[in-house]
Amino acid sequence: RYKILAADLFDPNEFLEGKDACQLILDKIKLDKARYSCGLNKVFFKAGTLAILEEIREEKVNEIWTMITSRAFGKLQRKKYLKLWGSRAAVGTLQRNIRAWFRLRNDWWIKMYQALQPKLTGGMAEELLKETKIKFAVRFLLSYSYA
Template sequence: RYKVLAADLFDPNEFLEGREACQMILDKIKLEKARYSCGLNKVFFKAGTLAILEEIREEKVNEIYVKMQARVLGKLQRRKYMKLWGSRAAVGTLQRNIRAWFRLRNDWWIKMYQALQPKLTGGMAEELLKETKIKF
């Protein structure tokens, strides 16, 4: 329960006896030796000391929650920004193409191409139909 108070002292791959771990935590938070005594299986606190420990623990847990929340919110915001940046690039491409179209739409060769395009496509389609009819 109180491992949070001294999480940096513990190696997850290493086993520690309960008494040794308790002493490490109590040393880390710099609790006066007069306020507690270690038994074989328990730690005995003077009146009010446990409340102090709980308060310190709550502060630490809240700090961890705030950091975790900040990371998650930061990641979500970065994802939103990247999505916005991608759509912004797409808008830029569309604007560039529309500007090019407005520049070129009055050129004589574009008008000629537009006039000839349906005829070229239709003629090719008719030739393909004739070829397929001949094969069958």
């Protein structure tokens, strides 16, 4: 019950006698030796000492519980932050793509691609693409006549 008061002193692979373990715990919490005495099989406490021991134990349990909950909440917050960061990166990608679209939406080759895209199904797609490229190139060159 009181092992958590001195958990760092106990090796899980090593066995300690009850009396030695009790003495280690009582030494670790620095309880006044006048308030207790160790018998062969029992520890005898003066009046009120057990209540003090319970308070110390309760403080330690609260400390451990606070640490566990803070780590759990920290993990949840990190998870939320990473999700938010991922959506922020997605927004950046969308913005970059929209800016590129606004930059390129009036270029002749984008217009050509948009005109051809619905027709690019089946085996004649490459042929149609080649013909349309030539038509657009001719139209583009004729629109910039140097006469």
